[in-house]
Amino acid sequence: MTIRMDELGEYCSPASLRLPGFGGAGLFLRTSVMPVAAEDADVDVAALGLDVGLLSPFRFVQFLSRSATRGFSQELSSFFFAAADDWTPQDSVPAFIDPLSGLTCRVLSSTPVQVGLLVELDDDSIGDPDGRALDFVTSRAVLAQAAMDARILEGVDDDVHFSPPAEGR
Protein backbone atom coordinates (compact mmCIF):
# COMPACT_ATOMS: atom_id res chain seq x y z
CA MET A 1 0.00 0.00 0.00
CA THR A 2 1.40 3.36 -0.99
CA ILE A 3 0.50 6.17 1.36
CA ARG A 4 1.02 9.80 0.53
CA MET A 5 2.06 11.67 3.64
CA ASP A 6 -0.43 14.46 3.06
CA GLU A 7 -3.20 11.83 2.93
CA LEU A 8 -1.98 10.31 6.16
CA GLY A 9 -2.41 13.64 7.91
CA GLU A 10 -5.81 14.10 6.39
CA TYR A 11 -7.32 10.74 7.24
CA CYS A 12 -5.53 9.74 10.44
CA SER A 13 -6.64 11.99 13.28
CA PRO A 14 -5.14 11.79 16.78
CA ALA A 15 -6.80 9.36 19.16
CA SER A 16 -7.78 11.76 21.91
CA LEU A 17 -10.40 12.26 24.58
CA ARG A 18 -11.57 15.50 26.15
CA LEU A 19 -13.74 15.40 29.27
CA PRO A 20 -14.78 18.95 30.26
CA GLY A 21 -16.28 19.91 33.60
CA PHE A 22 -17.95 22.86 35.24
CA GLY A 23 -15.66 25.64 36.42
CA GLY A 24 -13.15 25.23 33.60
CA ALA A 25 -11.83 21.83 34.65
CA GLY A 26 -10.97 19.18 32.12
CA LEU A 27 -9.26 15.83 31.59
CA PHE A 28 -7.39 15.35 28.32
CA LEU A 29 -6.04 11.99 27.13
CA ARG A 30 -4.15 11.19 23.96
CA THR A 31 -2.66 7.87 22.96
CA SER A 32 0.43 7.26 20.86
CA VAL A 33 2.83 4.48 20.00
CA MET A 34 6.20 4.29 21.75
CA PRO A 35 9.20 2.12 20.98
CA VAL A 36 10.18 -0.72 23.29
CA ALA A 37 13.84 -1.15 24.19
CA ALA A 38 15.37 -4.26 22.56
CA GLU A 39 16.03 -5.97 25.89
CA ASP A 40 12.43 -5.39 26.98
CA ALA A 41 10.90 -6.51 23.73
CA ASP A 42 9.28 -9.89 23.95
CA VAL A 43 6.62 -10.20 21.32
CA ASP A 44 5.65 -6.56 21.03
CA VAL A 45 8.00 -4.14 19.38
CA ALA A 46 5.94 -1.12 20.33
CA ALA A 47 4.10 0.00 23.45
CA LEU A 48 0.98 2.00 23.99
CA GLY A 49 1.75 5.54 25.09
CA LEU A 50 -0.55 7.93 26.91
CA ASP A 51 -0.42 11.70 27.37
CA VAL A 52 -2.51 12.97 30.28
CA GLY A 53 -3.57 16.61 30.75
CA LEU A 54 -5.22 17.96 33.90
CA LEU A 55 -6.79 21.39 33.38
CA SER A 56 -8.16 23.98 35.78
CA PRO A 57 -8.58 27.73 35.13
CA PHE A 58 -5.19 28.42 36.69
CA ARG A 59 -3.16 25.38 35.80
CA PHE A 60 -2.68 22.96 32.93
CA VAL A 61 -0.40 20.07 33.87
CA GLN A 62 0.60 17.62 31.15
CA PHE A 63 2.23 14.25 31.63
CA LEU A 64 3.70 12.94 28.40
CA SER A 65 4.54 9.51 26.99
CA ARG A 66 3.46 7.34 29.87
CA SER A 67 3.14 3.65 29.18
CA ALA A 68 -0.42 2.41 29.33
CA THR A 69 -1.91 -1.05 29.66
CA ARG A 70 -3.38 -2.46 26.46
CA GLY A 71 -7.14 -2.54 26.80
CA PHE A 72 -7.24 0.30 29.32
CA SER A 73 -9.55 2.33 27.08
CA GLN A 74 -12.25 -0.35 27.22
CA GLU A 75 -12.14 -0.30 31.01
CA LEU A 76 -12.12 3.48 31.09
CA SER A 77 -15.10 3.56 28.74
CA SER A 78 -16.97 1.16 31.02
CA PHE A 79 -16.12 3.31 34.03
CA PHE A 80 -17.42 6.49 32.36
CA PHE A 81 -20.57 4.74 31.19
CA ALA A 82 -21.33 3.33 34.64
CA ALA A 83 -20.63 6.72 36.23
CA ALA A 84 -23.12 8.31 33.81
CA ASP A 85 -25.74 5.60 34.17
CA ASP A 86 -25.79 4.44 37.80
CA TRP A 87 -28.14 6.20 40.21
CA THR A 88 -25.47 6.62 42.92
CA PRO A 89 -22.18 5.85 41.14
CA GLN A 90 -20.16 7.01 44.14
CA ASP A 91 -21.44 3.88 45.91
CA SER A 92 -21.69 1.41 43.06
CA VAL A 93 -18.91 2.10 40.55
CA PRO A 94 -15.42 0.80 41.37
CA ALA A 95 -12.52 3.13 40.68
CA PHE A 96 -10.75 2.87 37.34
CA ILE A 97 -7.07 2.12 37.93
CA ASP A 98 -4.40 1.61 35.29
CA PRO A 99 -1.26 0.58 37.22
CA LEU A 100 1.05 1.06 34.24
CA SER A 101 0.18 4.69 33.50
CA GLY A 102 -0.73 5.45 37.12
CA LEU A 103 -4.07 6.95 36.04
CA THR A 104 -6.90 6.60 38.54
CA CYS A 105 -10.49 7.88 38.22
CA ARG A 106 -13.10 7.58 40.93
CA VAL A 107 -16.59 8.95 41.52
CA LEU A 108 -16.93 11.21 44.52
CA SER A 109 -20.53 12.41 44.33
CA SER A 110 -23.58 12.60 42.12
CA THR A 111 -26.96 14.20 41.55
CA PRO A 112 -29.58 13.17 39.00
CA VAL A 113 -27.78 15.26 36.35
CA GLN A 114 -24.19 15.75 37.57
CA VAL A 115 -21.30 13.60 38.75
CA GLY A 116 -18.22 14.60 40.77
CA LEU A 117 -14.97 12.93 39.75
CA LEU A 118 -11.47 12.69 41.16
CA VAL A 119 -8.74 12.04 38.60
CA GLU A 120 -5.27 11.30 39.93
CA LEU A 121 -1.95 10.42 38.41
CA ASP A 122 0.63 8.47 40.36
CA ASP A 123 3.78 10.46 39.63
CA ASP A 124 6.29 11.39 42.30
CA SER A 125 8.16 13.66 39.89
CA ILE A 126 5.59 16.34 40.65
CA GLY A 127 6.28 17.52 44.18
CA ASP A 128 2.95 19.28 44.62
CA PRO A 129 0.24 16.59 45.03
CA ASP A 130 -2.36 19.09 43.79
CA GLY A 131 -0.57 19.12 40.44
CA ARG A 132 -1.38 15.48 39.79
CA ALA A 133 -4.98 15.41 40.99
CA LEU A 134 -8.13 17.02 39.65
CA ASP A 135 -11.43 17.11 41.51
CA PHE A 136 -14.30 18.38 39.38
CA VAL A 137 -17.99 18.09 38.53
CA THR A 138 -19.38 17.34 35.10
CA SER A 139 -22.71 16.27 33.63
CA ARG A 140 -23.90 12.73 33.04
CA ALA A 141 -24.31 13.64 29.36
CA VAL A 142 -20.62 14.54 29.12
CA LEU A 143 -19.66 11.26 30.80
CA ALA A 144 -21.80 9.27 28.38
CA GLN A 145 -20.05 11.00 25.49
CA ALA A 146 -16.66 10.33 27.11
CA ALA A 147 -17.57 6.64 27.36
CA MET A 148 -17.89 6.58 23.57
CA ASP A 149 -14.84 8.75 22.94
CA ALA A 150 -12.63 6.59 25.19
CA ARG A 151 -13.07 3.69 22.79
CA ILE A 152 -11.23 5.68 20.13
CA LEU A 153 -8.08 5.81 22.27
CA GLU A 154 -7.07 2.34 21.14
CA GLY A 155 -8.83 2.41 17.79
CA VAL A 156 -11.59 0.13 18.98
CA ASP A 157 -14.00 1.69 16.54
CA ASP A 158 -11.59 1.11 13.66
CA ASP A 159 -12.21 4.54 12.22
CA VAL A 160 -8.62 5.16 11.21
CA HIS A 161 -8.20 4.47 7.52
CA PHE A 162 -5.48 5.22 5.05
CA SER A 163 -7.51 5.87 1.98
CA PRO A 164 -10.31 8.29 1.28
CA PRO A 165 -13.64 7.15 2.72
CA ALA A 166 -15.95 5.60 0.17
CA GLU A 167 -18.57 7.89 -1.32
CA GLY A 168 -21.52 8.29 0.97
CA ARG A 169 -19.70 7.25 4.15
Place this chain on the structure above:
Amino acid sequence: MGYLFNTFDFEPGSRMTGIWTARERFYGVDQVAFAQQIRLGRDQDGSVEADFLGAHLPFHAGGFHGVSPDGHPWAVVLQVAPGNSAGSVGAVNPYWPMFDGMKRALRFNAEAAVMLERGWTSDELLQVYAGQGVDPAHVDDWTVPDLLMGLLAECCYVPLPDIVAGRVIQCAFPDVNHDCEHDVFTDVFARWDAGHLKPDEP
Protein backbone atom coordinates in the same frame (compact mmCIF):
# COMPACT_ATOMS: atom_id res chain seq x y z
CA MET B 1 -37.15 38.83 20.61
CA GLY B 2 -34.34 40.63 22.39
CA TYR B 3 -31.63 42.71 20.82
CA LEU B 4 -28.94 40.05 21.30
CA PHE B 5 -31.10 37.44 19.59
CA ASN B 6 -31.52 39.75 16.62
CA THR B 7 -27.84 40.72 16.51
CA PHE B 8 -26.56 37.20 15.96
CA ASP B 9 -27.29 34.85 13.14
CA PHE B 10 -29.51 32.19 14.65
CA GLU B 11 -31.24 29.72 12.39
CA PRO B 12 -35.03 29.90 12.53
CA GLY B 13 -36.20 27.48 15.19
CA SER B 14 -33.14 27.92 17.40
CA ARG B 15 -34.02 27.98 21.07
CA MET B 16 -32.29 29.16 24.21
CA THR B 17 -31.77 26.42 26.79
CA GLY B 18 -29.78 28.21 29.47
CA ILE B 19 -28.60 31.60 30.68
CA TRP B 20 -25.87 32.43 33.14
CA THR B 21 -23.97 35.32 34.68
CA ALA B 22 -20.43 35.51 36.01
CA ARG B 23 -20.05 35.34 39.77
CA GLU B 24 -18.21 38.65 39.79
CA ARG B 25 -19.10 41.88 38.05
CA PHE B 26 -16.20 44.16 37.27
CA TYR B 27 -16.65 47.88 37.43
CA GLY B 28 -14.47 50.68 36.13
CA VAL B 29 -14.39 53.60 33.75
CA ASP B 30 -14.39 53.53 29.96
CA GLN B 31 -15.36 49.89 29.78
CA VAL B 32 -16.27 48.15 26.54
CA ALA B 33 -18.53 45.15 26.02
CA PHE B 34 -17.95 42.22 23.70
CA ALA B 35 -20.14 39.30 22.63
CA GLN B 36 -19.22 36.22 20.64
CA GLN B 37 -21.45 33.57 19.16
CA ILE B 38 -19.77 30.19 19.57
CA ARG B 39 -20.69 27.06 17.67
CA LEU B 40 -20.02 24.11 19.97
CA GLY B 41 -19.16 20.56 18.98
CA ARG B 42 -22.02 18.43 17.65
CA ASP B 43 -22.34 16.20 20.73
CA GLN B 44 -21.18 18.66 23.36
CA ASP B 45 -23.24 19.60 26.42
CA GLY B 46 -24.07 23.32 26.16
CA SER B 47 -24.40 23.92 29.89
CA VAL B 48 -21.02 22.33 30.70
CA GLU B 49 -19.20 23.88 27.75
CA ALA B 50 -20.56 27.38 28.44
CA ASP B 51 -19.43 27.18 32.05
CA PHE B 52 -16.09 25.69 30.98
CA LEU B 53 -15.46 28.52 28.50
CA GLY B 54 -16.51 31.23 30.93
CA ALA B 55 -14.14 29.95 33.60
CA HIS B 56 -11.20 30.50 31.23
CA LEU B 57 -12.16 34.08 30.28
CA PRO B 58 -10.62 36.80 32.48
CA PHE B 59 -13.31 39.35 31.53
CA HIS B 60 -16.23 36.96 31.52
CA ALA B 61 -19.63 38.56 32.24
CA GLY B 62 -22.22 35.90 31.33
CA GLY B 63 -24.14 34.63 28.35
CA PHE B 64 -26.75 32.22 27.09
CA HIS B 65 -26.68 28.92 25.29
CA GLY B 66 -29.06 26.90 23.20
CA VAL B 67 -29.50 24.52 20.30
CA SER B 68 -30.12 24.91 16.59
CA PRO B 69 -33.01 23.09 14.93
CA ASP B 70 -30.55 20.38 13.82
CA GLY B 71 -29.55 19.80 17.44
CA HIS B 72 -26.20 21.60 17.17
CA PRO B 73 -25.42 23.43 20.45
CA TRP B 74 -24.30 27.06 20.51
CA ALA B 75 -23.47 29.73 23.08
CA VAL B 76 -23.27 33.52 23.14
CA VAL B 77 -20.57 34.60 25.56
CA LEU B 78 -20.41 38.15 26.96
CA GLN B 79 -17.34 39.94 28.28
CA VAL B 80 -16.60 43.41 29.69
CA ALA B 81 -13.12 44.94 29.93
CA PRO B 82 -11.59 48.34 30.65
CA GLY B 83 -11.18 50.16 27.35
CA ASN B 84 -7.51 50.88 28.00
CA SER B 85 -6.55 47.33 29.00
CA ALA B 86 -5.38 46.41 25.49
CA GLY B 87 -2.45 48.79 25.98
CA SER B 88 -0.92 46.33 28.45
CA VAL B 89 0.20 44.17 25.53
CA GLY B 90 0.67 46.99 23.05
CA ALA B 91 -2.63 46.39 21.25
CA VAL B 92 -4.66 49.29 19.91
CA ASN B 93 -8.06 47.64 19.54
CA PRO B 94 -9.89 47.92 22.90
CA TYR B 95 -11.63 44.59 22.27
CA TRP B 96 -8.35 42.72 21.81
CA PRO B 97 -8.08 41.36 25.41
CA MET B 98 -11.52 39.76 25.14
CA PHE B 99 -10.93 38.50 21.59
CA ASP B 100 -7.63 37.00 22.73
CA GLY B 101 -9.21 35.62 25.92
CA MET B 102 -11.65 33.58 23.86
CA LYS B 103 -8.93 32.42 21.48
CA ARG B 104 -6.93 31.27 24.50
CA ALA B 105 -9.94 29.48 26.02
CA LEU B 106 -10.80 27.73 22.76
CA ARG B 107 -7.40 26.02 22.80
CA PHE B 108 -9.08 23.65 25.21
CA ASN B 109 -12.07 22.95 22.98
CA ALA B 110 -10.96 22.23 19.44
CA GLU B 111 -14.51 21.45 18.30
CA ALA B 112 -15.82 24.92 19.18
CA ALA B 113 -15.47 27.92 16.88
CA VAL B 114 -16.35 31.61 16.91
CA MET B 115 -19.04 32.32 14.33
CA LEU B 116 -19.76 36.02 14.90
CA GLU B 117 -18.60 38.71 17.29
CA ARG B 118 -19.68 42.21 18.16
CA GLY B 119 -18.38 44.94 20.45
CA TRP B 120 -19.95 48.05 21.97
CA THR B 121 -18.77 51.16 23.75
CA SER B 122 -20.94 52.71 26.44
CA ASP B 123 -22.37 55.25 23.96
CA GLU B 124 -23.18 52.50 21.49
CA LEU B 125 -25.01 50.55 24.18
CA LEU B 126 -27.06 53.65 25.00
CA GLN B 127 -28.03 53.81 21.31
CA VAL B 128 -29.04 50.15 21.47
CA TYR B 129 -31.30 50.94 24.43
CA ALA B 130 -32.83 53.85 22.51
CA GLY B 131 -33.54 51.45 19.64
CA GLN B 132 -35.30 49.11 22.08
CA GLY B 133 -37.63 51.89 23.25
CA VAL B 134 -35.72 53.16 26.28
CA ASP B 135 -35.06 56.87 26.82
CA PRO B 136 -31.21 57.03 27.11
CA ALA B 137 -31.60 59.62 29.88
CA HIS B 138 -33.09 56.86 32.06
CA VAL B 139 -29.93 54.71 31.81
CA ASP B 140 -27.14 57.23 31.34
CA ASP B 141 -25.86 56.43 34.84
CA TRP B 142 -25.73 52.68 34.17
CA THR B 143 -22.28 51.11 33.86
CA VAL B 144 -21.34 49.03 30.85
CA PRO B 145 -21.80 45.78 32.85
CA ASP B 146 -25.27 47.02 33.88
CA LEU B 147 -26.19 47.85 30.29
CA LEU B 148 -24.97 44.43 29.14
CA MET B 149 -26.87 42.64 31.93
CA GLY B 150 -30.00 44.49 30.82
CA LEU B 151 -29.62 43.12 27.29
CA LEU B 152 -28.99 39.64 28.70
CA ALA B 153 -32.08 39.90 30.88
CA GLU B 154 -34.07 40.98 27.82
CA CYS B 155 -33.24 37.53 26.33
CA CYS B 156 -35.56 36.09 29.00
CA TYR B 157 -38.55 37.58 27.17
CA VAL B 158 -38.85 40.63 29.44
CA PRO B 159 -39.14 43.93 27.51
CA LEU B 160 -36.13 46.19 28.03
CA PRO B 161 -38.26 49.20 29.12
CA ASP B 162 -39.73 47.01 31.90
CA ILE B 163 -36.23 46.07 33.07
CA VAL B 164 -35.17 49.71 33.13
CA ALA B 165 -38.29 50.66 35.10
CA GLY B 166 -37.71 47.77 37.48
CA ARG B 167 -34.16 48.89 38.18
CA VAL B 168 -35.50 51.89 40.12
CA ILE B 169 -37.21 49.64 42.66
CA GLN B 170 -34.88 46.63 42.07
CA CYS B 171 -37.81 44.40 41.21
CA ALA B 172 -38.58 43.20 37.69
CA PHE B 173 -42.12 42.00 38.37
CA PRO B 174 -43.81 44.46 40.74
CA ASP B 175 -47.27 43.27 39.69
CA VAL B 176 -46.51 39.58 40.18
CA ASN B 177 -46.41 37.72 43.48
CA HIS B 178 -42.93 36.20 43.55
CA ASP B 179 -39.82 35.73 45.70
CA CYS B 180 -38.11 38.98 44.74
CA GLU B 181 -34.31 38.87 44.45
CA HIS B 182 -34.10 42.66 45.06
CA ASP B 183 -31.85 43.03 42.01
CA VAL B 184 -33.72 43.56 38.78
CA PHE B 185 -31.37 41.41 36.68
CA THR B 186 -31.17 38.53 39.18
CA ASP B 187 -34.94 38.73 39.53
CA VAL B 188 -35.36 38.15 35.79
CA PHE B 189 -32.80 35.33 35.63
CA ALA B 190 -34.31 33.55 38.65
CA ARG B 191 -37.79 33.68 37.16
CA TRP B 192 -36.50 32.41 33.80
CA ASP B 193 -34.66 29.56 35.54
CA ALA B 194 -37.90 28.66 37.29
CA GLY B 195 -39.60 28.34 33.90
CA HIS B 196 -42.06 31.21 34.35
CA LEU B 197 -40.94 33.35 31.40
CA LYS B 198 -42.00 32.35 27.90
CA PRO B 199 -42.09 34.14 24.55
CA ASP B 200 -45.37 35.80 23.62
CA GLU B 201 -47.69 33.63 21.60
CA PRO B 202 -47.66 34.68 17.92
